[in-house]
Amino acid sequence: MEISLKAMDKTAFTAYxxxxxxxxxxxxxxxxxxxxxxxxxxSKQDLDRLLPQGVATDNHFLFNIIEQDRSRKVGHIWLKLEENMRSKSAFIYDIEIDESYRRKGYAKSALAGIEIVAAELGATSLGLHVFNYNDAAMALYKSIGYQVVSHNMQKVISS
Structure with a gap:
């Protein structure tokens, strides 16, 4: 599936x-x-903390995922560049394909595209978070080479 990543402007960010x-x-x-x-x-507090200047926040890159053939938006992806002492890494904060376009290869194409963007920014690794209940996303990420590097675990207790 041919896609392009189009940087969000302020209007697109408001919709996002x-x-x-x-x-x-x-x-x-x-x-x-x-x-x-x-x-x-x-959720609002987290988003405001992470993106205090919206699309102009340093080291954050927000894109609409555009289907090449029909020039229509099929989803979005948000990348953050993280500079460490010895290297640069990138982290995908959000990726979502609109429901009617899922299971058609758009996510895989968008992930390949964002990998190129991350490499062009100097990142040597690319990470993301996936909720444990999201089996489809975990299967996709594993199929394209992502590996689990940690697990968060929680136990509900009563007082």
Whole structure:
């Protein structure tokens, strides 16, 4: 599937933000990390902390994923460049393919595209986070060479 990554402008970021806050809240509720009562507020707080200047935030790169043939948006991807003492790495904070375009190769193509962007920025590795309940995403990432480097675990306890 041929795609291109188009840098988000302020208008595209406003649309992304409107969708991303409830989506991230839902993921955290479904994973058991957050209570539904304050999930939206927590999600908004996280996004505002990570992107205080929106698309102009240093070392953050937000793209719409565009289908080449029809020039339509099929999803988005957010990359952060992290500079360490000896190397640069990159981290995918968010990738999502719109529901009607899933399971058609767009995510795999977008991940290949963002890998090129990360390499052009000088990164020598690319990481991401996936919620444990998302079996389809884990299978995709594993199929293209991502490896688990840590696990977060949680146990619910009662007082």
């Amino acid at each position: 933000r409107k969708q991303a806050i409830p989506a991230y809240a839902k993921d955290n509720v479904e994973s058991g990390r957050w209570d539904e009562s304050d999930a939206l507020a927590r």
